[in-house]
Amino acid sequence: MSHEGDDAMLWASDTPFLGPRQTMELQELTRRPKHHLSPTLGELLQLVGDTRGNNASRGNRVLEVCEPTSFPFILSFKNLTYSVKVGRKMTLPSCFRPATEHTKTLLNDISGEARDGEIMAVLGASGSGKSTLIDALADRISKESLKGTVTLNGEVLGSKLIKVISAYVMQDDLLFPMLTVEETLMFSAEFRLPRSLSASKKKARVQTLIDQLGLRNASKTVIGDEGHRGVSGGERRRVSIGIDIIHDPIVLFLDEPTSGLDSTSAFMVVKVLQRIAQSGSIVIMSIHQPSYRILNLLDRLIFLSRGQTVFSGSPTSLPEFFSAFGHPIPENENRTEFALDLIRELEMSRSGTKSLVDFHRSWQLKKSFNKEVINGHKLSLKDVISASISRGKLVSGTTNVESSNLTSSVPTFANPFWVEVLVIAKRSIMNSRRMPELFVMRVGAVLITGIILATMFWRLDDSPKGIQERIGFFAFAMSTTFYICAEAMPVFLMERYIFMRETAYNAYRRSSYVVSHSITSIPGIFFLSITFAATTYWAVGLAGGIHGFLWFFTFIVASFWAGSSFVTFLSGVVSHVMLGYTVIIAILSYFLLFSGFFITRDRIPPYWIWFHYISVVKYPFEGVLQNEFDNPSKCFMKGVQMFDNSPLGAVPTPLKLKLLKTMSKTLGLNITSTTCVTNGLDILKTQGITDISKWSCLWITVALGLFFRMMFYFSLLLGSKNKRR
Numbered sequence: 001m002s003h004e005g006d007d008a009m010l011w012a013s014d015t016p017f018l019g020p021r022q023t024m025e026l027q028e029l030t031r032r033p034k035h036h037l038s039p040t041l042g043e044l045l046q047l048v049g050d051t052r053g054n055n056a057s058r059g060n061r062v063l064e065v066c067e068p069t070s071f072p073f074i075l076s077f078k079n080l081t082y083s084v085k086v087g088r089k090m091t092l093p094s095c096f097r098p099a100t101e102h103t104k105t106l107l108n109d110i111s112g113e114a115r116d117g118e119i120m121a122v123l124g125a126s127g128s129g130k131s132t133l134i135d136a137l138a139d140r141i142s143k144e145s146l147k148g149t150v151t152l153n154g155e156v157l158g159s160k161l162i163k164v165i166s167a168y169v170m171q172d173d174l175l176f177p178m179l180t181v182e183e184t185l186m187f188s189a190e191f192r193l194p195r196s197l198s199a200s201k202k203k204a205r206v207q208t209l210i211d212q213l214g215l216r217n218a219s220k221t222v223i224g225d226e227g228h229r230g231v232s233g234g235e236r237r238r239v240s241i242g243i244d245i246i247h248d249p250i251v252l253f254l255d256e257p258t259s260g261l262d263s264t265s266a267f268m269v270v271k272v273l274q275r276i277a278q279s280g281s282i283v284i285m286s287i288h289q290p291s292y293r294i295l296n297l298l299d300r301l302i303f304l305s306r307g308q309t310v311f312s313g314s315p316t317s318l319p320e321f322f323s324a325f326g327h328p329i330p331e332n333e334n335r336t337e338f339a340l341d342l343i344r345e346l347e348m349s350r351s352g353t354k355s356l357v358d359f360h361r362s363w364q365l366k367k368s369f370n371k372e373v374i375n376g377h378k379l380s381l382k383d384v385i386s387a388s389i390s391r392g393k394l395v396s397g398t399t400n401v402e403s404s405n406l407t408s409s410v411p412t413f414a415n416p417f418w419v420e421v422l423v424i425a426k427r428s429i430m431n432s433r434r435m436p437e438l439f440v441m442r443v444g445a446v447l448i449t450g451i452i453l454a455t456m457f458w459r460l461d462d463s464p465k466g467i468q469e470r471i472g473f474f475a476f477a478m479s480t481t482f483y484i485c486a487e488a489m490p491v492f493l494m495e496r497y498i499f500m501r502e503t504a505y506n507a508y509r510r511s512s513y514v515v516s517h518s519i520t521s522i523p524g525i526f527f528l529s530i531t532f533a534a535t536t537y538w539a540v541g542l543a544g545g546i547h548g549f550l551w552f553f554t555f556i557v558a559s560f561w562a563g564s565s566f567v568t569f570l571s572g573v574v575s576h577v578m579l580g581y582t583v584i585i586a587i588l589s590y591f592l593l594f595s596g597f598f599i600t601r602d603r604i605p606p607y608w609i610w611f612h613y614i615s616v617v618k619y620p621f622e623g624v625l626q627n628e629f630d631n632p633s634k635c636f637m638k639g640v641q642m643f644d645n646s647p648l649g650a651v652p653t654p655l656k657l658k659l660l661k662t663m664s665k666t667l668g669l670n671i672t673s674t675t676c677v678t679n680g681l682d683i684l685k686t687q688g689i690t691d692i693s694k695w696s697c698l699w700i701t702v703a704l705g706l707f708f709r710m711m712f713y714f715s716l717l718l719g720s721k722n723k724r725r
Contacts, residue, residue, distance in 0.1 A: 072115060073115065073250055073282055074152070075152050075251060077111060077113070077150045077151075078149050079148040080146065081108055081110075081147040082107040083103050083105045085103055086102055107136060107307045110309055112309070114300060116281060118282070118299035119270070119273055119283045119299050120299065121285055122284070122287070122302045123302065123336060123340065124305060124340075127306075130304060132307075134286050136148075137284060138168050139157070140168070152165075164412070168255075168504065168505060169253065169254040169255065170497075171257075173233075173236040173237060174240070174497045174498045174501050175223045175236065176495075177225035177230065177431075177435075178223070178430075178431045178435050179431055181219050181221060182206065183430070184243060185210065185242050186202070186206050187423065188243035188246045190423045191423060191508050192414055192507055193205065194415065195414070206246070213272055214268060215238055218231045232265070233260060234268055237265070241257065245281075249281060250281060250385070251281065251282045252284070253284050253285070254273070256286050256287060258287055266291065267294055270294045270298075274297050289336060291334075295315050299314065301314070301318070308353065311339065311360055321360075325356065412506055417511070420509060421516045421519070423508075425516045428516065442484065442528060445487065446531050447531055449484070453535075457470075457473045460540055462634075462636050466636075471597070475621060477536065478595075478617055478624065479588070479617055481532070481560050482616065483588060485566070486588075489567050489571045492568060496575065499716070503716075511713060514709060521564055529556040533553040543628055543631070551623075555624050556620075558702050561705040562616050562701050565706070566616060566708045567584060568708065569715060570587075572715035573719070588617075591615040592617050594615045596621065600686075603688075619700045619704070620701050625683075625684065626693070629683045630680055632679050635679055636683060637677045637678035639677065640660065641677070642677050642678075643659070657673060
């Protein structure tokens with residue numbers, strides 16, 4: 001450890017993957033003392049000042065300030081235990097017996113502590129409990145299931161407080177693919193930094209963070225995905241870290257931040273974490289198998305084996321520990337690799353790691369007994385947080401923590417509701433504009449469907465056959481608007497995990513996301529509606545002129561709105577694309593069946609009539625029928641036309657006229673070839689459309705859309721807790 005700076009400088013100068021700027025940056029950083037306290041955001045902003053209108057070039061080096069007074073944070077955890085019930089699969093002979101359950105312990109009496117200015121790494125093989133321990137410390141396991149205590153400076157952390165003062169970086173890089181690195185960090189700044197901070201200072205924070213993360217050369221590059229080339233894997237990981245530390249949190253949790261990265265990228269990521277720790281943060285991460293260079297950056301290690309601690313301490317004490325255990329580490333072997341290999345061998349033995357666990361307990365008791373206790377002035381958590389905020393730490397809108405209730409003095413969200421709505425909408429529009437193929441596909445589907453319907457139902461007449469064809473057109477047109485909305489389901493599913501990550505630590509409100517999602521969908525709905533209505537209305541020959549067209553267009557808009565809201569709600573409930581498509585198509589088929597087209601309302605069995613009234617297809621379908629047939633002066637069946645839909649339709653016209661005369665004498669009515677037998681109102685009665693008006697159909701359709709949006713909100717509220725049970 002004493003040669004850490006020289007080794008890192010030598011590595012930086014000899015590594016071909018780093019440019020001259022990165023090499024100089026690494027050399028400068030490695031010359032710092034191990035626990036040098038780096039500047040916080042507030043101090044950096046004081047030096048940067050208000051940069052609005054300032055075009056001076058920014059350097060690629062982190063700004064240096066005098067070392068401030070240290071206010072230590074100590075995160076302690078004691079006797080953490082977490083178990084889950086695992087159901088055993090039923091075998092074929094016992095398939096008629098209920099499945100049995102057994103309890104699996106994921107964490108077993110884990111204790112330790114982490115301090116600011118240091119990196120604590122949790123190591124172990126797959127399934128050892130690394131991620132579970134990180135989740136336990138980050139309050140991602142329900143209080144009812146987790147036993148033990150987690151305290152910061154001796155005070156138990158509440159869920160609200162830990163969300164504000166900490167950040168959690170997931171193992172997967174969940175980012176919008178078509179935003180650049182700078183835009184991604186800027187949107188995170190808009191969410192996490194308070195509105196009281198000027199736009200220029202937010203931008204200055206982002207630029208400083210880009211330099212801290214070593215992303216200057218990639219700042220204008222899009223993140224990218226499978227179909228779009230973007231930044232490298234190591235840069236993506238650093239961006240993922242950046243969006244969660246934009247507000248300078250006190251505690252940073254990371255789940256295997258080096259997973260899937262090459263040696264150079266992994267070292268750069270951990271080097272960034274070291275800078276974050278040196279700025280006054282507690283950094284706790286899980287890591288599978290660190291390299292020698294990464295090990296030199298770590299301050300505390302916890303080795304886990306099947307949920308139990310087999311070693312905890314500094315990396316320098318590893319040789320002493322395993323020598324005392326009777327398995328000295330060879331001189332030229334990687335210490336962590338040796339430890340993990342030995343743990344794996346013990347796990348495969350008959351007695352398991354019990355001997356190592358017991359030895360670690362006795363080792364810790366011995367160390368605790370010999371540890372020199374220094375009685376100094378102990379600051380409360382409130383005082384330490386207040387002092388850190390005065391230095392510019394934890395930029396979340398809090399200016400002081402003078403309240404006796406620490407949780408109530410820290411704001412839950414950095415910005416008001418309307419600011420969140422605008423920022424989310426801006427980000428969504430920007431990302432969608434750079435991926436136009438999704439919207440173009442929907443427009444293409446609407447246009448092709450409209451052209452097919454227009455050519456299939458070209459210029460329908462007002463004959464009895466024309467009436468049936470018009471009703472069939474309306475049924476298919478209204479149901480098509482709902483089916484086309486199903487294509488929007490992958491849109492939210494693409495954002496689902498990004499949303500869960502951002503709302504887990506109060507980047508914005510769930511209600512803000514729902515409102516913004518609704519607002520941004522409206523322009524697309526209007527464009528799709530005008531495309532479909534203009535393609536079909538005049539080509540089919542629908543009645544009403546421009547007034548009728550406006551009503552038809554309005555009902556198409558309402559249908560797209562209700563359909564989009566329904567699909568959005570289901571996307572919040574069903575997390576799998578193929579399963580979601582299956583559910584949507586099935587439910588929409590039921591809605592069409594009970595809409596009143598296949599069987600009229602008065603013919604539906606009483607035990608199914610409730611489904612008729614909850615069908616979202618019923619109301620726009622009845623609305624467009626009323627728009628077409630609500631003119632009582634327009635005749636749709638005259639005299640001899642009454643025979644067209646019967647076997648008498650093939651009878652010659654003179655014979656039909658004789659039949660009319662006979663019927664007139666029998667009925668005592670004067671029915672001629674020009675007598676109107678059926679008008680529009682008669683058609684509506686035949687279809688059973690007499691219970692609600694055209695306006696009511698419109699408002700109910702719009703209200704159903706609002707209802708599904710509210711259900712979408714509750715699905716997010718209940719389904720995105722991000723906590724294990």
